[in-house]
Every structure is written in C-alpha cells, then in structure tokens.
Amino acid sequence: MSIDDRPERYPFAEIEAKWQRVWEESKQFKAIEDLSRPKFYCLEMFPYPSGRIHMGHVRVYAIGDLLARYKWMRGFNVLHPMGWDAFGLPAENAAIDNGVHPAVWTHENIANMRSQLRRMGISYDWDRELATCDPAYYRWEQLIFVRMFERGLAYKKRSTVNWCPTCQTILANEQVEAGRCWRCDSEVAAKEIEGWFFKIIDYAEELLAWCDRLPGWPERVMTMQRNWIGKSEGAEFDLPVVGRPGLTIRIFTTRPDTSFGMTYAVLAPEHPLVDALATDAAARARVKAFRQDVARESEMERLAADRPKRGLRLDVKALNPFTGQEIPLFLADYVLMGYGTGAIMAVPGEDQRDWDFAQQHGLPIIATVKRPEGWEETQAYTGDGVKINSGFLDGLGIAAAKRRAIDWLVERGLGEAKVNYRLRDWGISRQRYWGAPIPILYCASCGMVPEREDRLPVVLPEDVQISGKGGSPLADVAGFVNAACPRCGGRARRETDTMDTFVESSWYFLRYCSPQFTDGMFDSKAAAYWMPVDQYIGGIEHAVLHLLYARFYTKVLRDLGLATVDEPFSALLSQGMVIKDGAKMSKSKGNVVDPDELIRRYGADTARLFSLFAAPPEKDLDWNDRGVEGASRFLNRLWRFIHAHLDELRAASPARPAGLSPAGRAFRRTIQETIQRVTTDIEKDFHFNTAISAVMELVNALLEFERVSMDAVSREERQGLLRAAVEATVLLLGPVCPHVTEELWAALGHTESLFKQPWPTPDAEALRRQEVEIVVQVDGRVRGHVTVDVSAAEQEVQDRALADAKVRPWLSGREVAKVVVVPGRLVNVVTR
C-alpha cells in the first residue's frame, strides 16, 4: 500500500485547491494604497524562471508568506508581490541546445512556475505580477540609461575586463568568485574590450555610510559590503624619474608616514609609463617577456597569495622626494594596474609584501617605526609606534606622521591626500541576446547618441539566430542594427550589447508599487506610499551582487528625482541554503527533493511547516524526509482532534476566566503563554522554528487536557477551554499552514476568513501566576524544588528552601555561609 492511500490523512489536496480558489476569486490579498492604514511591504527575491521551483524557493516563499499573513492579521496594509527575473543566459542556452526561442522558453517556464507557486498557496497580489523581459518593463530602464548617459553615470570605455569564455560575455567584478564565473564556474580570463559601465564609484562613499544606518540588515552582509567597497585613505604623490626631467611616476599609499623607508618603487607590469621608461630595444624585449610571463602565470595560478613575487628591475631610477635619494624601479606582479595609480612606493620595513620582495631581490630595509621590545626583524612591522629614521617625522606617532607627511607633500605641490576604493565601476555590457538593449546609436557624423525618449523602448527583435558562437547575436540582425540617427536622421548603427540582468533586478521592487503605470517607471505617489520594502528576504549569495546594485540604482533614481527613498530595503533576512545529506541539493549528487512531488504526497501546508520548523531561517536547513513525516503527522493529529470533537467545540461557549478549576486555570495559562511566545518569536528574531514548537507544545497540552479533564472539571469548563485552545492553535498556525487552518477555522463555525481575524493577544490576567516553583541549589547543584506564592518575601522563600526535606540532608554537618535568593527563580545555599 502506498503512503498516499492512507485513509487517516486529512484531505489536503482538496482543501488546498479549495482555499487557493477562494482567496484568488475574492482577491483577498490584493494590495490597495490606503493612507489611513500602516503599510507593510513584504518582498522575497523574485526567481529566475528556470522552469521549476526548487526547495530553496519553497523555503524563501514560505518565510515571506508567514510574515505577510502575520502582518495582515496584525492590521497592516500588506504589499506582497511576485514576478520574474526573466532575462538571462539560460534562456539563450536552451535556444542553442533545443532550438526553442528564448522568449517562448521563458514564457513557458513562467507559466509552469506560476502554477507551482499557486499550489503553495502564497498570499501574493497576482495582479501586480511582472516579467522583466516585457518591453513595457525594460523601456523604463532604457529611459534611465539615457538619463544616466546624459549625466555621465553611464559611460563607455575600453578596458581590461573579466571575460567568461563559456558565457561568451563580460562579467562585472562582483560576478567573479575566486577567479570563476558566478553562473557557470568557468575560469575567467582578462580581455581588453570596449564596454558600458555604471559609475557606482560615485556612490561608494554613500553606500558605505549607509552600511551603518541599516539596523535591519544582518551584520554579516554589511561587513561583506563594506569590505567589497574597500575604502582606504592615504596619499598620492609623484616620484621624479632620474635624468628624465618632467617624467614622474604617480603612486598611492595608505602609509605616507613611512616614506622615509621607501627603498625602491614598483609599477604594475601593464603600467602605461613602462614604455617610456624602457628606452632601448633590449630593455623593451625584457619588459615584453616579463609581461607575457606574468600574464601566463596570473591566468594559471593566481589563487595562492603566498607565491613568490616576480619582478623585473628597470635600468632607470626614481627619486624619493623625502630623502632625495635615488631608488631602483621595478615591474612586479604583485602590483595591480586596476587599483590606485598602478604604482607603489615600496617600504619593506613596514609592509609585508614589500619585505618579501626586498628579501628576494636583496634590497635594503629601513625601519621607520620604533619596534617593540624583543622584536625580531624576521618580517615587516605593521604595528603602531614612534617614528624613527624619518627626518622631520621623527618622534611622531603614526597617525600624526601621516598628516604631517601629507601636509609636506601639499606644501611642495608634490601630492595630496587621497581616498581609494576597492569597488570598481559596474560593467553592465553583455555580448548576449536575451537582455534589454542598450539604447545607444553610433552615427558617422554625430558619434555616440542616445535613442530619443519618444522612440523608446528599443525593442529586442525576435527573429534572431542564436548560435552561441561568440559576438553579440544582435549584430547579425540588420533590421535592428541599421537605424536612423536620433539627432541628424542619417544612417546610424545600434549598440548590440545588452544590459546585465542585474540592472532589471535593481528596480523591480519600485515597479511593483504600480506595475501597470504607463507614464513612467513607476507612479511616484504609489512608490512614496509603499517604499521602502519593510522586509526583504533572499539568499546570502546576493550579499554584494544584487543587494549592492539595487542600493546603488535606488540612489541614482533618487538623484534623478524619481525615488523618494535613500535605501530600498529597510530590513533584510538572509535565509540559509537547503541542503540534504550534508550537501547542497544538486542533480549530480542525486539528493534533490522535488517540491511538486512533496506537495503531491503531503500537501503544501506540510511542506511549508517543515521548511519553517526544521531550522531558524538564517541557518542552512538540513532536509530530512522523516522530519516531513513528523510535520505531516502533527497536522493530521490536529485535524483528527478537531473533527473528533467538532460538535463539542461548536457548541462550546467561551470559558469564563473566573471560577476555573486549578487544572483549567493552568491550561488557560498555557494557552496564553503560547500566544505570547509565538508572537515574540516571530517579532523579535524570526525564530519560526521555536514559534512552531510552542504551538506543538500547546497541541500536546491540549490532547493531555482532553484526556484528564473528562472527570476532573465541569463539562462547560472543559468545552470552553478546549475551544479556546483550538482557536488559538488555528490562529497561531495560520501564517504557516494557511489552507488547513482556514478549513478548520470554517469548520469551527466561522464565516469570515482566518486571515481577516486579528492576531490573538495574550490575556495579562491569565498570564499572572499565583505560585512559582523555585529551584533550590546547595553549592550550585540542584537539590530540590519548592513552590511558593509569587508575593512571598525573600526571607520566606529562603526559609522554605532551607526547610525542604530534599535539601536538608545536604546541609547537615555543614555551615551555611551565604544564601543567594533570586526572586521567582532560585535559591542557592552556599556552605562552608
């Protein structure tokens, strides 16, 4: 007999389909702007329509729905939308593999995933659904691109970029993980190419500053963003090249105080000045060979930071402006062209990398900071101390010496204070088809010209051959490429790169505020009402990718006069991965759980219950099929109980708080305590797992009370309390298991939806205890328990504890040195 045929199971399939239909037909979760009510914008990261939802989706959408429904019940006007991050490479790959057009493939996948999500019974306002591949969506992104272009925030440059040979496109820095493509894991190569960039560096300072002003974000994510932005303060100044008047090398340092210890200087191998410095043919040949060497190596093995540093000594020397001494110049692979000025002063005494290099090349090392007592010169010293061997800086501390050194440079016109960021501008050009076209044209007479706003959108043509063989597929579409110049009307060529799909996901949360708006990106009134997102939920993998881009784009939109918020997401919940057997679910490992199968066998409510119960949301969730059984058993038990007692429950009148039996009073307190616990678990730190375990305890107590109360208490009291407990259980469990609870709510005789009920609040009177159990310890070990009146004086509690029969033997023959009384908790008797 198969599991599915068990007659004991409640009819979840029927119930779930029924309530999904009811909610949809009544448009129960439709969000309408209403200034008289507090709003709550609950958003989960929208999915890429890959074809099927996976367990990670089940988890994140279960979390989001719990919060959304909870907030509904708390009286908030909730916006809870869903849509599709619909542009992207997999659609193109599917086209290459199966000959299906990316648009067709994408729309089929959306239809399939939409129906899967509907079967989960999530409280979305489906009327706000959007897909980013819709021209009605990306036209606004193109408009913003034009505005950014006009302000210099979008620009084109030739540069060395990250090239994914498999995806055949540029990647942004954020999309390279340890030298590999974030999507396909191929090794990324350096390639010199022209591409479009967004000037995110202009916002580096503000993005960093707000990292301290978003208390609703996990510290972990903020730390990652701070590190990614990588602000460093220091100075930039010129080193004159000896014997070459007018020729100087600009360097950046965070330690201008160590300038007197500069014993050589280093340029990045690709530094543009190298050609001017290597004058004769032999020197040029050496430089060329060295560059090739470095290029080959850095492609092969750049992961090991501790590999030996390679260097090439140039024939020319530079001048240390602080000491007036000549110092050798090197090319070395440990200096990067992409950071600072691509050249450094080397201070081996106080920088470990310079120290390593100096050791390998026999270069002098000078200490410019006094070492602590017992310091052995086996490595660079990077700690604090007093300046030595540093001319006018001697005797100063490091911080003061930095300021003095910068002043000195400024006075002589040699340099200035400078702030650098690790963050680079966001490369958004993709040499691929399935993305939003960049609305730029190239005209022989006018040059680079943005498309006229009244001609937007630049629609992505559908009749395209996708071969996957390099180059932008759009370049082969004559009808797309050849166009009239927006300025002079002459012949022009369209840009054939498309935008990074992270651009679409950088503003979809704004579009949800007014998804059908046709006069602009979004209706500013609607956005002013709904924004910012009050709770954003998504995976940690976007800690710097999407979450940094979205913050940047929101600030750009604000500065363009569109958005009214500084930050898009007030609070962020980063949920952990779903793993099984200790590993991330993947086809190759054969440990994939299919949500469809799960819902078919157990129902959506069970799938949601287990997803929320098995682990707190920020931790990885270890999927366990037996655990799902347990969740299912719990719902069945509740279902059976309510149906077995339906007549009693329906007939019951609320238990009167006064005149309850002691057992009844205790049970009533359990109910109220559960309400309290569940509420704080949800509100305080999203600990849904403990909230659910509290409800499970209530159900256990309910079954127990049902067993023992038959003879112990009056019929009226029993039925009233059973009803109170059952109603609390159903209400508290509603946001977790909405279908079965809605059905049970109706079965109890209610005619209005469970999700229109106010969230229960605990009765303070019932929570109050008359007696408390006090732990009695002797020398820190539990030896007994006494029950005392809550109002008992400390002395009385102490006397009772010392008199307790279990405690007394531990005191005989010992002298009581001290008694610690913690009111309401414990007594600790310290003996000598």
Add this chain to the structure above:
RNA sequence: GCGAGAGUGGCGGAACUGGCAGACGCGCUGGACUUAGGAUCCAGAGGGGCAUCCCCGUGGGGGUUCAACUCCCCCCUCUCGCACCA
C-alpha cells in the same frame, strides 16, 4: 594571510538579561490496539555507576562568579566572504 560567523544527545535544533542544559521534532526502545503495522495511542530515553540515589557532561585548557552553553584570556576545528587592493 585578512575579515565574519559557528562548535550543545544518534540527527535537526532549544535555553530570556549569567539562574534546573538538551524544549520541539526526527530516529530509537518498550508497551497497547491489531490478521498485520511502515497507521494510531501510551511510556521511556545525554553518558556512566546493579541503584530510590550519586557522579560526569555544551570543541580543548585556564579564569571571573554563590552560579557559566552564556562573560574574559589562550588554543583547536569547521563554514562563509575577500584573496598580493599598496
């Protein structure tokens, strides 16, 4: 290497502000019901000592305290992020 986080039963995980470690669930053991049990119900259960009772236990070592999973110091292990960023 730098930065962040985490180490608690056989497993997932609880434990408020320092106050009974192991809630809840899984698995396990025993029992009931049953033709049957992979359903359901009841009971048990960190490890050890025949045991009402006691000892030992939150990665390891030290410390503070009447009292430490929780606070402080040192060490070990694991996960994640960055990876020569001057």
